[in-house]
Amino acid sequence: MPTPLIATDGGYRLLPFRFMRIEGDSRDDVLITSDTGEYLFIPESQLPVIVHRQLPPDDPLYKNLLARHFIREPGGHDPLPEMAAQYRSRKSFLFGGPALHLFVVTLRCNHTCQYCQVSRAPLAGAGHDMSAEHALDAVSRLFESPSPVLTVEFQGGEPLLAFDRIRQVVEEIGERNEREQRDIQFVITSTLHHLNDTVIEFAQKHRIQFSTSLDGPAFLHNANRPTPTRDSHERTLKGIEWVRSALGHDAVSALTTLTSRSLQHPREIVDEYVERGFNSISLRPLSPYGFAKKSSERLDYPMHQYVEFYKEALSHLIEINQQGTYLAEGYTSLLLTNILTPFTSGYVDLRSPAGAGVGALVYNYDGDVYPSDEARMLLEMGENGLRLGSVKDSLPTLLSSPVLELLLSAGVAEALPGCTDCALVPYCGADPIEHYARQGDPIGHRRLSSFCEKNTALLTHLFKLLRDGDEDTQRVLLSWMARRSLIDLPASGYRG
Ligand code: SF4
Known part of the structure; x- marks a missing residue:
C-alpha cells in the first residue's frame, strides 16, 4: 500500500518557494526558487514528497534544501536573519536614490531611422535644444540624489549636435563634485558622426565614454539607419576607431536595434561585432514606443520570432566564445547575474520595485522630467501622462508625484497578478511603463504581455543551459557574468 503523503511528525517546515516545470534532458525537471533568489532543480516526483514533509533527513536533497533555505528545522538553526540579509542585498538598489540621469540635450539628428523618429527633429530645427537654465536646474536635481555613484548619460536626437550644452553640464558637475566627491561616470549616446577634435579632447579630459548603435553589417545597418548620404555604417565605424585610438578600446560600446529585417541575420550581426573587436553585444527587441509603433507593420514582429532569433544568436555566440573570442550578450549577462549571484544586476527594466524614477530620471530638452526614456517617448503617441514634473521641482517633489506613486503601485513584481506565483519572479522585473505603453495599464496582463513572454522564454532557456549544457x-x-559592464545597456538603448 503506498504511503499517504501526509506529514506525521514534528519534522521540517517549509519556507516560501515557487516552482515550475522546465522540461529537457534531465530528470530534474522542476525548478524551485525562493524569494532570495536561491534555486534548485528537483525531479517532479519529489515535489509532493517535499511539500508533504515526507523527505527523510538522510536524503542528500534534504541537506540541499536546508542549506538553500527552502526548508527549516524547528528548534534548529534560524535561517531568517540570513534570508533577510540576502533579501536586502537583492533589493539594495532601493537605498541609493536615482543613480542614472539622462540629459536629452537636443532632439535634432541627421538620421531618419523609422524606429527612433520619436526623438528626432531636423538638423536645423529650432526649439529642440535644452536651455542653459534647464541644464543647471537638472544638475541641481542630480546632486539632490543621495546616490554616491552616478551615471550621467547624454541623449538625443544626436547629442553631439548640442555639444556646448554637454560641455556646460560636464563642467558644472565637475565643479560641484569637488565638494560632493561622488563617483560620476559620463556617457554620450551618439551616432559618432559628429565627432571632432574638440569633442575628443574634451572626452579625454573628463573621461567620457561613448555608446553607439551598430545594427550589423553595412547592408543591414544602412537599411535600418538611413542618412541622406547612405553611409551611416562607414561613418559609425570611423567614429568607433577614432574613440578607441584616442580614449582606449573600451571607451565605446555598441547597441543593436533589431527590426524584422534584422531577425533574418542573427549570425551576420554577431559576426560584425566580432570583426569590429567588441566584447559585448546587446540583442534587444524593438521598442513599442512612438513612431516605431506607427511603423510596426514594417518593422515590428511577434515576440516568439525574437526568441527564435535570440536562441540562434546565443548559440552562435557560445560557439564563438568556445573558440577563444570573448563576446558577451548584454541582457543575458544581466539575467545570469540575477540568477547566479546574491545581488541583482540593478538594470532598470529588471527591477522590482520598478526602477523608473526611483533609479533613473530623464531631463527632457524642454525642462520636463520623466521617470524613464520610454515614458518620455510616449509623448510622441500623444501621451504625456507619465511626466513627473519640471526640472524646477525639487527631487523630493518629483519623487512624490502621483505618477511615480501609480508606477510603484504597479511596480512590485512579487505582488502582480501572474508574477506573484511565477518561479522566475526573483530574476525578473515589473516594468509598468512597458505595460502602460502596450496594454494601456501599468499592471498589465501577463498572459498577453510581450515583456513576460520574452523574460519567460529567455530565463527558461538560460536555466536549461545551466542545467543541461556541457561544461x-x-x-x-559564467565568464559573461563576471565581465558584465552596465554601460553596455544604458536605460535608453534604442538611439544614438
Ligand atoms: S513577467 Fe512573466 S516571467 Fe516575469 S515574473 Fe512575471 S510572470 Fe514571471
Missing part, C-alpha cells in the same frame, strides 16, 4: 557552455555563461 564548456557553462564556462562561457
Whole structure:
C-alpha cells in the first residue's frame, strides 16, 4: 500500500518557494526558487514528497534544501536573519536614490531611422535644444540624489549636435563634485558622426565614454539607419576607431536595434561585432514606443520570432566564445547575474520595485522630467501622462508625484497578478511603463504581455543551459557574468 503523503511528525517546515516545470534532458525537471533568489532543480516526483514533509533527513536533497533555505528545522538553526540579509542585498538598489540621469540635450539628428523618429527633429530645427537654465536646474536635481555613484548619460536626437550644452553640464558637475566627491561616470549616446577634435579632447579630459548603435553589417545597418548620404555604417565605424585610438578600446560600446529585417541575420550581426573587436553585444527587441509603433507593420514582429532569433544568436555566440573570442550578450549577462549571484544586476527594466524614477530620471530638452526614456517617448503617441514634473521641482517633489506613486503601485513584481506565483519572479522585473505603453495599464496582463513572454522564454532557456549544457557552455555563461559592464545597456538603448 503506498504511503499517504501526509506529514506525521514534528519534522521540517517549509519556507516560501515557487516552482515550475522546465522540461529537457534531465530528470530534474522542476525548478524551485525562493524569494532570495536561491534555486534548485528537483525531479517532479519529489515535489509532493517535499511539500508533504515526507523527505527523510538522510536524503542528500534534504541537506540541499536546508542549506538553500527552502526548508527549516524547528528548534534548529534560524535561517531568517540570513534570508533577510540576502533579501536586502537583492533589493539594495532601493537605498541609493536615482543613480542614472539622462540629459536629452537636443532632439535634432541627421538620421531618419523609422524606429527612433520619436526623438528626432531636423538638423536645423529650432526649439529642440535644452536651455542653459534647464541644464543647471537638472544638475541641481542630480546632486539632490543621495546616490554616491552616478551615471550621467547624454541623449538625443544626436547629442553631439548640442555639444556646448554637454560641455556646460560636464563642467558644472565637475565643479560641484569637488565638494560632493561622488563617483560620476559620463556617457554620450551618439551616432559618432559628429565627432571632432574638440569633442575628443574634451572626452579625454573628463573621461567620457561613448555608446553607439551598430545594427550589423553595412547592408543591414544602412537599411535600418538611413542618412541622406547612405553611409551611416562607414561613418559609425570611423567614429568607433577614432574613440578607441584616442580614449582606449573600451571607451565605446555598441547597441543593436533589431527590426524584422534584422531577425533574418542573427549570425551576420554577431559576426560584425566580432570583426569590429567588441566584447559585448546587446540583442534587444524593438521598442513599442512612438513612431516605431506607427511603423510596426514594417518593422515590428511577434515576440516568439525574437526568441527564435535570440536562441540562434546565443548559440552562435557560445560557439564563438568556445573558440577563444570573448563576446558577451548584454541582457543575458544581466539575467545570469540575477540568477547566479546574491545581488541583482540593478538594470532598470529588471527591477522590482520598478526602477523608473526611483533609479533613473530623464531631463527632457524642454525642462520636463520623466521617470524613464520610454515614458518620455510616449509623448510622441500623444501621451504625456507619465511626466513627473519640471526640472524646477525639487527631487523630493518629483519623487512624490502621483505618477511615480501609480508606477510603484504597479511596480512590485512579487505582488502582480501572474508574477506573484511565477518561479522566475526573483530574476525578473515589473516594468509598468512597458505595460502602460502596450496594454494601456501599468499592471498589465501577463498572459498577453510581450515583456513576460520574452523574460519567460529567455530565463527558461538560460536555466536549461545551466542545467543541461556541457561544461564548456557553462564556462562561457559564467565568464559573461563576471565581465558584465552596465554601460553596455544604458536605460535608453534604442538611439544614438
Ligand atoms: S513577467 Fe512573466 S516571467 Fe516575469 S515574473 Fe512575471 S510572470 Fe514571471
